[in-house]
Amino acid sequence: MNVLLIHSDSHRYDCLGSSGLRPCVHTPSLDRLASGGAAFTHAFSTSPVCTPARASLLTGAWPSAHGCFSIPSSELNRSARPELPVLTRLLADRGYRVAWTGEFHQELEHPPSREYGVEEFVGLSGYREFRQKHGIPPAMRPHGFFGDADLGCPPELSSPAWQADHVIRQIDERRGEPFFIRWDPPEPHLPYSPTRPFAELFAEANLPPWTSFPDSIDGKPAILRRQRRIWGVENWTWRDWLPVVRLYHSFVAELDRHIGRVLDHLDARGLSGETLVIYSTDHGDFCGGHGLMDKHFTMYDDILRVPLILRWPGRIPAGGRCDAFVSNSIDIARTILSAAGVDAPGSFAGQDLVSIINDPAAPRRPYAYSQYYGTESGACSVRMLRDRRHKFIYHPTGQRHEFYDLQADPGELRNLIDDPALAADIARFEHDLWDTMKASGDRLASIWTRMELQGTPSIAARLGMEK
Secondary structure (H helix, E strand, O other): OEEEEEEEOOOOHHHOHHHOOOOOOOOHHHHHHHHOOEEEOOEEOOOOOHHHHHHHHHHOOOHHHHOOOOOOOOOOOOOOOOOOOOHHHHHHHOOOEEEEEEOOOOOOOOOOOHHHOOOEEEEOHHHHHHHHHOOOOOOOOOOHHHOOOEOOOOHHHOHHHHHHHHHHHHHHHOOOOOEEEEEEOOOOOOOOOOEHHHHHHOOOOOOOOOOOOOOOOOOOOHHHHHHHHHHOOOOOOHHHHHHHHHHHHHHHHHHHHHHHHHHHHHHHOOOHHHEEEEEEEOOOOOOOHHHOOOOOOOOOHHHHEOOEEEEOOOOOOOOEEEOOOEEHHHHHHHHHHHHOOOOOOOOOOOOOHHHHHHOOOOOOOOOEEEEEEEEOOEEEEEEEEEOOOEEEEEOOOOOOOEEEEOOOOOOOOOOOOOOHHHHHHHHHHHHHHHHHHHHOOOOOOOHHHHHHHHOOOOHHHHOOOOO
16 A cells, blocks of 8 residues: 655645635646545645644654644744654655655755755755756746746746656655655745746636635734735735636646546556555635734634645545544644554554544544644744634734624624623533633643632632732
């Protein structure tokens, strides 16, 4: 049995055609993958920041356990704890030939190598050399992080095309032996830079606003208004956002095209029937949702809810949909070990997704839970707990928590944290969040947060000094 993991960067769940949420999305390859396997409808990022999410994928542990809290350029920068077992090493020790192409976000102390069981790593610096060799001019970026089409690059020589070529080669070089091939395309992360044919797919498209777009952010944490000021988008209308959103849709479509090439190659080599294929991403992207750019400082579905598709012919029924709550990074890690017949170390905290798909009696989480610690703009702890109806976003160092009725308000526009009619629901979520943090080994589950979340006596009350 082989494993192919395709793990992109910043792919929103609603920008997957099979989600049915945005008919304008163009993802025929991923939709085909979903029709041949199972798609999860409630997969959420373990931590909606690139590096900690990727560290969870390798260690199978929550960020609070592996200790990698943010991206390398932040004040919180550090890699995952080196003593933790690593997915790729565990597979290599079981006889898997491990190859990796694409993004490495310094989630480990050293780049992927035989130290971690990786016999070949093709990093993105190789594409820069490839581009120079072929005389492709540097991409022009007059709009910076907001994105620009890469008009000087032929589509067959783009970054996702180059990455897919290497993945195809790695498959061919490992035929006949069990392989684990990991492809981490950095697309569709900002700045969005599709090549011309894909940019033209949406060049004139009148794309509908995100459900979350018309957000005044009144009654929400002040840090969100600060983020709008930093990006300079406080007064942007949907017309202002539309060119950015078009490029994002185009970038998703371009990535999908090359995912299709890799899937076609598995078919052509007769490997599809013996390969578990997993597609997911580290987190989503605001891209104008809530009037914000990038991600950070809160836990809306724009950045938390992610695509997750598994295809394994003969083991996973085709065309299935599963609504179980999934923490994608830690659950993918556990699932790969289970599929490969490798006993998971105690540090791997996830669940086996194949069992959840096939066994209605398999344990399922009552909630989705996610951890966040901050970015270059500063350290900032946030936690999220949600069920089918409500979402609680806990800002322990901020001035305002958030609570949403997801049935009445799927765009998470109206913060109901002060609604007296919901006081019992909010109290239940506060209580259960602390228990969830404690059960996951989250150090934020302390005596200090318990006083707020579960109503234990204050410090003065414990000492008999409360007035």
